[in-house]
Amino acid sequence: MTDQTGQAILEPTGGSRAGNRALSVMDQIREAVLNGSVAAGKRLNEVRLSRTLAVSRTPVRAALQALAGEGLLDYAPNRGFTVREFPLDAIVDAYEIRASLEGVAARFAAERGLSPDEKATIERSLGAGDRLLERGSFEAGDLTIYREINGDFHDTLLAAARNRMLAEMIRICHHVPVSSSRNIVAFEHRDVRRRHDDHHRIYEAVIAREPWRAEMLMREHVSSVKASLVKFLTERSRDNETDAAAAGPLPG
Amino acid sequence: MTDQTGQAILEPTGGSRAGNRALSVMDQIREAVLNGSVAAGKRLNEVRLSRTLAVSRTPVRAALQALAGEGLLDYAPNRGFTVREFPLDAIVDAYEIRASLEGVAARFAAERGLSPDEKATIERSLGAGDRLLERGSFEAGDLTIYREINGDFHDTLLAAARNRMLAEMIRICHHVPVSSSRNIVAFEHRDVRRRHDDHHRIYEAVIAREPWRAEMLMREHVSSVKASLVKFLTERSRDNETDAAAAGPLPG
DNA sequence: TCAACAAATATTACATACACTTTTGCCGCT
DNA sequence: AGCGGCAAAAGTGTATGTAATATTTGTTGA
Numbered sequence: 001m002t003d004q005t006g007q008a009i010l011e012p013t014g015g016s017r018a019g020n021r022a023l024s025v026m027d028q029i030r031e032a033v034l035n036g037s038v039a040a041g042k043r044l045n046e047v048r049l050s051r052t053l054a055v056s057r058t059p060v061r062a063a064l065q066a067l068a069g070e071g072l073l074d075y076a077p078n079r080g081f082t083v084r085e086f087p088l089d090a091i092v093d094a095y096e097i098r099a100s101l102e103g104v105a106a107r108f109a110a111e112r113g114l115s116p117d118e119k120a121t122i123e124r125s126l127g128a129g130d131r132l133l134e135r136g137s138f139e140a141g142d143l144t145i146y147r148e149i150n151g152d153f154h155d156t157l158l159a160a161a162r163n164r165m166l167a168e169m170i171r172i173c174h175h176v177p178v179s180s181s182r183n184i185v186a187f188e189h190r191d192v193r194r195r196h197d198d199h200h201r202i203y204e205a206v207i208a209r210e211p212w213r214a215e216m217l218m219r220e221h222v223s224s225v226k227a228s229l230v231k232f233l234t235e236r237s238r239d240n241e242t243d244a245a246a247a248g249p250l251p252g
Numbered sequence: 253m254t255d256q257t258g259q260a261i262l263e264p265t266g267g268s269r270a271g272n273r274a275l276s277v278m279d280q281i282r283e284a285v286l287n288g289s290v291a292a293g294k295r296l297n298e299v300r301l302s303r304t305l306a307v308s309r310t311p312v313r314a315a316l317q318a319l320a321g322e323g324l325l326d327y328a329p330n331r332g333f334t335v336r337e338f339p340l341d342a343i344v345d346a347y348e349i350r351a352s353l354e355g356v357a358a359r360f361a362a363e364r365g366l367s368p369d370e371k372a373t374i375e376r377s378l379g380a381g382d383r384l385l386e387r388g389s390f391e392a393g394d395l396t397i398y399r400e401i402n403g404d405f406h407d408t409l410l411a412a413a414r415n416r417m418l419a420e421m422i423r424i425c426h427h428v429p430v431s432s433s434r435n436i437v438a439f440e441h442r443d444v445r446r447r448h449d450d451h452h453r454i455y456e457a458v459i460a461r462e463p464w465r466a467e468m469l470m471r472e473h474v475s476s477v478k479a480s481l482v483k484f485l486t487e488r489s490r491d492n493e494t495d496a497a498a499a500g501p502l503p504g
Numbered sequence: 505t506c507a508a509c510a511a512a513t514a515t516t517a518c519a520t521a522c523a524c525t526t527t528t529g530c531c532g533c534t
Numbered sequence: 535a536g537c538g539g540c541a542a543a544a545g546t547g548t549a550t551g552t553a554a555t556a557t558t559t560g561t562t563g564a
Contacts, residue, residue: 020329021548046516056549061516065314069321071420077272078555080516093360093415100352108345163345168323169421273518298546308519309546330525330546 021055026063028053033072033083034177040085044073071172086177088233095226098173099219101166102154106202106218108161110211118160122203125152129196138189146192153199157206157218191228195221273307278315280305285324285335286429292337296325323424338429340485347478350425351471353418354406358454358470360413362463370412374455377404381448390441398444405451409458409470443480447473 029049032038044064050057064081067073073081086094114122129149132142158167198221205214281301284290296316302309316333319325325333338346366374381401384394410419450473457466 023329043515045514047514057516058548058550062313062317062547065317066321069318071417077275078516079557090415090417094417097353097356097415097418097421100356101349104349104352163342163349165323165342165346165424166349169349169424172417172421295545297544299544310518310520313546314517332546 022059022062022066025049025053025055025059026066029063030067030070030072030175033067034175036178038083040083040177042083043079044081044083046080070175072175072177083177091176091178092226092230094173094176095222095229098170099222099226101170101173102158102222103215103219105158105161105163105166105170106206107211107215108163108166109157110206110209110214112160112162113209114160114206118156119207121156122153125149125156126196126200126203129199133189133193133196136189138192143187143192146196150195150199153203157202160206187228187232195224198224274311274314274318277301277305277307277311278318281315282319282322282324282427285319286427288430290335292335292429294335295331296333296335298332322427324427324429335429343428343430344478344482346425346428347474347481350422351474351478353422353425354410354474355467355471357410357413357415357418357422358458359463359467360415360418361409362458362461362466364412364414365461366412366458370408371459373408374405377401377408378448378452378455381451385441385445385448388441390444395439395444398448402447402451405455409454412458439480439484447476450476 029044038044046057046060046064050060053060064073065075068075068081072084074084075081129146132146132149158170161167198217202214202217202221205217281296290296298309298312298316302312305312316325316327320327320333324336326336327333381398384398384401410422413419450469454466454469454473457469
């Protein structure tokens with residue numbers, strides 16, 4: 001068992017969050033888990049992690065406990081923490097859950113109304129998307145840009161829902177390893193255009209204060225992303241003949 | 253500031269979970285938070301807790317971390333953990349979120365089907381409820397019994413959904429302080445009867461493999477519980493003229 | 505060759521000491 | 535009195551040692 005793989009990716013950098021090594025360590029471990037550099041099911045060794053990250057075991061333990069709370073790790077008494085397994089089923093289900101939750105968020109936003117700032121941000125996002133899609137085809141980097149635009153739209157609407165529990169749950173859905181949106185870039189222009197149209201309609205429903213229509217549209221919107229993902233994953237697993245359980249990270 | 257209140261409720265008992273003080277401490281603190289014996293917004297002092305519970309700070313910190321992960325506590329660097337505030341709005345929203353999530357769970361259960369054991373459990377729950385409701389009025393303790401019946405129904409359907417993330421999120425919704433179902437017992441016979449009828453219909457939809465109907469029925473079902481809660485809370489806050497922010501625990 | 509058991513090793517659980525940050529409260533000043 | 539600043543106190547963050555538990559390794563006997 002040469003299990004020194006993976007954990008070498010983690011580097012003893014000071015980390016971004018000053019004044020709290022536990023949080024910094026937490027970010028680094030989460031990053032390593034999300035981008036797949038530590039394999040699912042793998043046991044995370046405290047002392048090795050602390051050596052690798054050049055801190056003591058205490059902040060490492062704190063980080064592991066917090067990440068278990070986020071649902072990224074499993075904990076078993078006297079056996080420590082392991083990277084949680086996310087079979088393909090669970091990943092697809094996570095989209096379904098997210099669709100439902102973001103639907104509620106859209107409904108809340110439509111009920112509660114948007115602040116001027118939020119309106120401005122969303123309208124900027126919609127305009128930027130329109131301009132990006134005008135050309136009819138994508139150039140290099142365009143998908144990365146659209147991902148940002150897409151994130152602004154969803155984040156702002158979620159903020160307008162004004163509910164912390166909802167925000168945290170949706171965040172958890174986003175933090176599913178492998179399926180994490182940043183790993184998915186291989187979408188076609190037509191798909192993106194249709195989703196951007198969805199954004200327009202959702203925003204109209206929110207502005208028109210039509211909560212249930214907003215919810216329904218948002219649900220359908222996220223569900224369609226799920227459908228694209230499934231299509232992408234099945235095609236990919238047909239191409240390279242690895243196992244279909246979505247073990248490895250997707251191509252960036 | 254006489255802030256030694258509340259924490260005196262916690263006792264240095266060995267705790268139920270053997271072999272792991274952190275988990276035992278976690279259970280005790282959660283209990284204290286859920287039943288309202290430590291007030292919302294209050295700061296949880298590590299050293300005092302460790303003295304009260306007769307353990308060192310290490311398992312206390314672990315427990316606090318985990319509870320923060322459950323969403324019951326807030327954490328701020330260098331300032332420790334505080335009991336999270338749940339304004340009435342957030343409590344009501346939590347029911348809305350739960351309605352959406354349990355709806356998805358019912359859909360999944362209808363798609364995936366129930367095991368023979370699960371069918372048996374649910375049918376037992378339905379039968380027990382029928383018998384309890386036959387008399388037309390409640391006696392002392394009947395509501396407690398029905399709470400158990402109700403719990404069996406929902407738990408079993410959730411298990412049949414076969415999705416861990418969903419189960420954890422719904423569990424979080426259940427663990428909202430004050431609103432925690434065990435604190436709510438003041439429901440009328442007619443309400444319970446109607447909800448039990450809901451259970452029958454939901455089960456029929458699940459057995460008939462009608463996922464979307466099951467989802468819709470479950471959503472409506474949980475939403476109606478929310479409505480009852482709102483009615484109950486507003487009436488209560490009209491009676492005793494304390495603040496309407498639902499600060500104290502509800503009468504058992 | 506394999507199973508069962510025991511010693512050795514590895515790893516986590518807990519306690520505690522020290523470092524650093526925040527809060528408290530006192531004091532002198534205006 | 536009210537305010538600013540400094541020092542003491544309290545509290546959290548981190549490191550590390552020890553105890554308890556799990557895992558591996560090695561040995562023995564069938």
